[in-house]
Amino acid sequence: MPAITKDWDRHVEHAEEIARGTGFQALRDEILRNALPQSEDRVLDLGAGTGLLTLPLAEHTEYVWALDISAGMREYLRAKAESAGLDNVRTVLASASSVPLVDGSVDLVVSNYCLHHLREPDKVRALREAWRVLRPGGRLVLGDMMVGVTLRDTRARRILRQKVRALVRRGPAGLLRLTKNALRLATGRWERPAAPEWWERALTDVGFAEVLVSPLSHEGGIAKARKPLEPSRAAERGG
16 A cells, blocks of 8 residues: 655644643653753754754754754744744754755754654664764664554553543544544554564664663653664664
8 A cells, every 4th residue: 555645734733732732742851851962962853843852952952953844844843943043943844764964964863753654664764864864972862652553462452442531531522533543544544653662673773772762651652772883784784
């Protein structure tokens, strides 16, 4: 089945509303805590959206490349950065699986709830791109939906039960949302999350070291890793 792309320009307002919610604010803080941004850091934010990670990082680093596939997201973020008086945010229209930066040009790569929209081969390409643009010793920290889409997974079953119960409690609107999600899953139009074990294996295969993947109490998780000072053989072969 061919990949179904989403018109993100039509979802800018919704993305900003989600980013202002307490759940994503907490996830932002957890990513930043793990990223340990330094004043001299050059940063790449993959799937920057409306700036959940970009703006706080720009306040504490040399500059941030804010990459997003949506022109609407980019313009919204550009206005927010200007209104905050930040002149070190560089917005770029591109895909996470094809980053228009040269090798070894950043110290830190971050991402939040971007890569679960990609199929597994494109996730791997995005991780390879992150590895490529990082300097030796550079860091990667990403938050994403990290749950297996299978009822054989105990954590996946628990999370699914929690989500179904929450939607049912919302009444007709929740039941409608539940039906829509089921149809999206059946037609291949739902998100494409990967389990924490997949992330750990993929990051290691790409060539990252010090890989640590931490599932959260909900469907999300945090992955962090470091590009070795000396490339692994797997990385030299392209994964």
